[in-house]
Amino acid sequence: MTVAADRPHLSTRTVFDADLPTIAYEHAQSPDEAHRLIGAARDEADIALGPHGPEVLGYELVRTVLRDDRFMIPAGGSLAAQGITSGELWDIVVAGLLSLDGEEHHRQRRLVAKAFTPRAAGRLRSTCADIIAELVYGVSAAGRCDVVSDIARPYPIPIICALLGTGRQDWNLFSAWADDVFKVFDWNVVNDAPVIVQAWRALESHLDDMVASRYENLTDDLLSDMMRAEIDGDRLSREELLSLAATLLMAGTDTTRNQLAAAVEVFCDHPDQWAMLAEQPELAPKAVEEAMRYSPIIFNTLRIAREDVELGGYLVPAGTLVIANTAAANRDERIYPDPDRFDITREDAPAMLTFGGGIHYCLGAHLARIELTEALVTMARRMPAIHRDGPSVWKPIVGVSGPASLPVTFDSGY
Secondary structure (H helix, E strand, O other): OOOOOHOOOOOOOEEOOOOOEEOOOOOOHHHHHHHHHHHOOOHHOOEEOOOEEEEEEOOOHHHHHHHHEEEEEOOOOHHHHHHOOOOOOHHHHHHHHHOOOOHHHHHHHHHHHHHHOOHHOOOOOOHHHHHHHHHHHHHHOOOOHHHHHHHOOOOOHHHHHHOOOEEEEEHHHHHHHHHHHHHOOOHHHHHHHHHHHHHHHHHHHHHHHHHHHHOOOOOOHHHHHHHHEOOOOOOHHHHHHHHHHHHHHHHHHOOOHHHHHHHHHHEEEEEEEHHHHHHHHHHHHHHHHHHHHHHOOOEEEEEEEEEOEEOOOEEEEEOOOEEOHHHHOOOOOOOOOOOOOOOOOOOOOOOOOOOHHHOOOOOOOOHHHHHHHHHHHHHHHHOOOOEEEEOOEEEOOOOOOOOOOEEOOOOOOO
8 A cells, every 4th residue: 555645745736736636435335335435545645636526545644734834725615616606595595604715704703702601502402312212212112123214304493493492383484494495405406596595584584583683582592692703893794694593404414414314324333332322421422522533424524725725745726726625634544543444442542523613613512412412321221122124225325315214123221
């Protein structure tokens, strides 16, 4: 195997001129197949050429791309790469925090961060525990369930509703809107655009009513906290409040659903680790980190080079769309010894990159960790001896992926 770090320094050659390996995993039938394809390319080089541009595969280079301000978030995310550069959906996406860069991004993020603190997320720990306990109890008598539809899918919506300060009456609405809006992260937006826009506008209208009612009576929830947030007299506008609340709702729903199901799937294949977690619940934070390293539901994130950038001995020309492959970085053997081994006792592991890095590090990381920790601890205790009860089929690896279904059997821990 050729070690990428040993290659000569070739800063005058662009990534397109160099003899870099090619990579394609979008049509992989499983994450294992995708990881094999990615690993084979990473064995040859820390950068490979994919169907949408150069993909950065090595941990240190991916971390550089995520943290270096010479790389920016592309306006509209993946829309431009799919030929969408105008229209209603484009206007919605480019106005959102996930598309912003520079001072406006810093401004909105600072204001949101005043409200969305680790302490605010921590207030929801008991809510997470109550909801997962109810869901697991509902399937315990049968001793079998589909983890996706019976547990993972309904789990985060009540939590996000509690975060925003709305009740059970909104659960089904928010869940349906989240399903449709999250299609914006797939590579079929040309066809899905009308559905995405319709769901976003409906959600926005609902949140607008919530904001209007909060002006009369601020309460103890994230929406009220964002309305209170102020730095040197600067506050979020009503439009910014709506966009940020909608973004947080979306980001906190589908990702948690999919990552929980993906984590449980891994544990099904590692029953010794499941038993260990049940016996030692204090390992849960490490289990969450290891599951997100080993089986992430987001494989990559996009950046654009603002200027010519030397990266890994090659020149990335200004304007190049660069794919930072965080899934590849999470299995870099130079960083994680025996990276294809799933081990919830892994010691001194560097931070996995699934939550991103730099100024765009996931705002909801604290809450996501709490949600996954509470869910895995309860499920390991109350669903011992868990086994697959049929094949699990993953959604497309691009965008936000994860198991589409995960039928399991288990012993009842009640």
